[in-house]
Amino acid sequence: MSADPMSIDVNSRAAQPIAPVSRAAAKKRSPMATLGRTLQYAALVTVVLTAIVPMYWIVVNAIRPDSEIAAYPPTIFPKELTFKHFIDLFEVYGFQQYLTNSLIVSSIATVVALVFGIMAAYAMSRFEFKGVRAVGELSLLAYLLPPILVLVPITQILFGNGLGDNRAALAVLYVATLLPFALWILRSYFSGLGIDTEEAAMIDGCTRFGAFIRVVLPQTLPGIASTAIFTFNAAWSEYLFASTLMTSNEKLPANPAVFLLMGHMGTESWGLLMAAALTIILPVMILFFMAQKWLVAGLTEGAVKG
Template sequence: MTAARLGPSPFRVFQYVCLAVIVVVADLPLVWIVFTAVKPDTEIVAYPPTLYPHELTFQNFTNLFAISDFGTYLANSAVVSLAATAATVVLGTLAAYSLSRFTLPGLRWVGELSLFAYMVPPILVLVPMAQLVNRLGLANDRTALVVLYTATLLPFALWTLRSYFHGLTVELEEAAMVDGCTRFGAFLRVVVPQALPGIIATAVFTFNAAWSEYLFSATLMTAPENLTLSPGLALLMDQTGVYSWGVLMAAAVIVVLPVVVLFAFVQKFLVGGVGQGAVK
């Protein structure tokens, strides 16, 4: 009888057990947040605490939008994140394709400097960025966040897509140009469809970073009507006095849910896009 028919080896079973433990430890806080969001306050503060809600309620979600401008924060984050993601992906795709296909003097150093810019912590450039935004008259304007998010996330998109484009064959582009396509036409019709998994993976990670960003939004957006979700959630803690944990957990669920749903729908593109972009 072969080893394959005897079942998985003890080492493989040990790997599965370790993986299951890691998944449980990583997901348990999220499960606790979801269950707390649908518990009444009396059950949340009860001792001993309960994991599963004995009484299911969605009043915390209703109270969240009643006592705060959370709907405004949600709309601001959606607009800013989608705009920054679109700008980053478009510019990053064009720049990455140029770096992978053209050999102009100094072009390589541009790519190296962009990687260095990505490694700089945002807090180091917060003060000069704030001064620049004020001088341009964009203080307390969501347009400033779109520009800043695009500038800070563009190096990541550039290097991820550049590695991906390096792995794509050039012969198909050349064949398309022989058949009458321009360089840009071959890029749109041949290169972009091949690079779609990498582009989608880059867009998802870019959206996640813009959606959860706190530093620039909390510093540059002082008017409540321009706040995004992360500083809005911190403001909500002050408004509730940190006594309504159900409302806070309901807000946390709403913040996390779009990203979780997005990752669930595009997970196959993430595995292919990030994996190929890392090794090519």
């Protein structure tokens, strides 16, 4: 029997490989795409320089003498290196006390905000009850409210009840401020997790709380870690409430304590201020560097699970 000539022609055409399009040809045919990519790289370089240049200037001024900082014209690279500013910062001004205050308040606020945020986010993502949407929207509204608007009433309430100049009260205030943020981040992450393994654990005999501890929490560790990092950074970097509510110098966190390094007539040592700024920034940078794997996982996995 003779083969159908039409089928032979179709099969032969289908068997022919498609010639790949070269990059040069693609660029010639899409000049707008090339322009768009160039603008993207230019924007990326601008953002990176905007972040790196101030940080470089802080580091340089922290490790060179004040005479070189005040020299004109200014030099980009230090001619002389010194660690006198860091020595004076800790030995003369006792800056380690302010760092300890910041660490205590920020750690307590982060742990408490995470505990309540995890429980509330899990409940809002797994249970349907009346008003759950309103609660979520109100918490977001509370987070978006500028702190300066509530500074005066909060100050009156705390000092009126004898809670002014109290580090525990400051930590509780940070919890109230950061809890809506933790709630929204964790709620979106819990909502992205499938409930199949959780239900299977409950069928096998686990309680709801047991399934939450054994099944849900291990899956949410990246999201919890990323939330903890951002929450700790927000508490560590806060200035407004700490500078207003703390009236004793020995109870000040590190950020408002920088003001104590300035003299009555203005800045006496820019190198000392830059050393203090670098000392405050460095722990957060180390934390982000050590937890960057968890951070990336927490920001991306919650959007693709489920």
